[in-house]
Amino acid sequence: MNATSTLTKDEVAILLTAATHAPSIHNTQPWRFEIHGPVVDVLLDRERTLPVADAAGRAARIGIGAAVFNLRIAAAMLGHESRLAPDPDPHHPDVVARIFLADRKTPVPELGRLYGELRRRHTYRGPMLDQVIAPRVLARLDEAAQAERATLRWLDADEASQLGELLRRVDDTELHDEDRLHERLRWIGGDRSSDGVEESALGPLPIRPAFVRDLSTGFGSTHRSQAVFEQRPNLAVLCTPQEDAAAWLRAGLALERVLLVATSYDLAASFLHQLLEHNTARAAVRELLGDRSWPQVVMRIGYPAHSGHSTSRRDWRESFDRWF
Ligand SMILES: Cc1cc2nc3c(=O)[nH]c(=O)nc-3n(C[C@H](O)[C@H](O)[C@H](O)COP(=O)(O)O)c2cc1C
CATH class of the missing domain: 3.40.109.10 (NADH Oxidase)
Structure with a gap:
């Protein structure tokens, strides 16, 4: 060509x-x-x-x-x-x-x-196995982020516990945020055939507080099973050195590269994006990381205890505008 x-x-x-x-x-x-x-x-x-x-x-x-x-x-x-x-x-x-x-x-x-x-890659919202990720595999994930000019910042136990407290506060705020709930109704829950997250992909509801996001925020969750989640998850924040539209695009390249490399080691990931959707929470995450980089995605990564559910996609022709 x-x-x-x-x-x-x-x-x-x-x-x-x-x-x-x-x-x-x-x-x-x-x-x-x-x-x-x-x-x-x-x-x-x-x-x-x-x-x-x-x-x-x-x-x-x-x-x-x-x-x-x-x-x-x-x-x-x-x-x-x-x-x-x-x-x-x-x-x-x-x-x-x-x-x-x-x-x-x-x-x-x-x-x-x-x-x-x-x-093979899907977002996995269920509990992870208590299986340690070998340092050489963690290194491959770090390299994947760096190849796209981003970094993966892994949280230690103390940082994870601080993040957990922040998460509870944000989740509580979200429960009372009518505009967000309304917006989410368009995309989350029910049966879906081309976009959004169908109920079957939402994963089980945690019995105790866990590092997993209930995307439905409580609505339409009557048929959901319940599960105990791992207490010490592997949490990583994907960061970029800059904060502008080009950096967000790069964060996406890095995210997918990390996720596909993780998939190649049979690892799965879920996201805690609510922490970055509110300016004050995002500032708190940035402070927690303690450096000058910008948090773009908060992830939980591990070996899934169960098989996950895939979400549907529109046919590619529906997002294809023109051929010149
Ligand atoms: C920037 C970004 C933020 C996301 N935030 C969340 C989140 O907070 N919680 C969640 O369960 N999934 C989150 N997801 C995962 C999407 O819901 C998921 O990618 C989508 O439903 C398609 O499903 P798949 O990843 O299984 O293909 C996020 C994905 C992206 C790219």
Whole structure:
């Protein structure tokens, strides 16, 4: 493929199917795609954002970053190099990322290998086994974050306990936040076939306080089972050195790379994003970490005690705008 080549229909289907398997907050899938010859534009879909919980669009861009990472590993698997330009066009701020594809000059087997993990990765909201993650595996996860210019900051027992207290306070506030509850109703619970988080994927309700988010915040949870969660979870905060729209995109690339490497070791993850959706809580998380970096995703990572549930996706054609 050279600068003027076009992608075949099959290649487009492979690239965009991979992209749409990315995680996104509440499975909103806030992306749209346009293709111009060998160039793929990834746009923010403003109909699929969360104006209350994610007013700045940070989480939406993290999801788009994860989709971009998936697209790049699908391109690597197809034998294409990809070059990424964040926010490429000041006249079109909704174009969040532009990906230039070309013939591969040097092989990138590691990226191609991660393609095999795309469909195995799911957010897991159940209890984890009490099994230690070996230091060499933790090191692989750290390297995955660093490869995308982010860092994974693991919390020690004292920090985890402080985070737990903060979590209880935020969860309590959320219970009384009508605007957020209303916004969440559009995306969470019930049966769903193309987006949002269906009830079956919400996971069990914790019997005792745990480091897991009940996305339903209590509504529609009559059929949910209950479970005891691990008391000493592995908690990590994905951080970026900067705090702007390009950093959020990079955080998404790093997040997906970490998650796919974790999947390759049979690890699973869930998220505590409520800690970063409120400015005061996010400031407290930043203070807890005690450095100058910016917390973008709070995760619990471990070996799942049960199998998880997958969420549905729209067909890639539904988020595909134009082919020039
Ligand atoms: C930025 C971001 C924040 C998220 N926050 C949460 C969260 O707080 N709680 C949660 O259970 N899932 C959270 N998720 C996971 C999404 O709900 C999940 O990715 C989506 O439902 C698709 O499901 P899958 O990851 O199993 O493919 C988050 C995902 C992203 C990208």
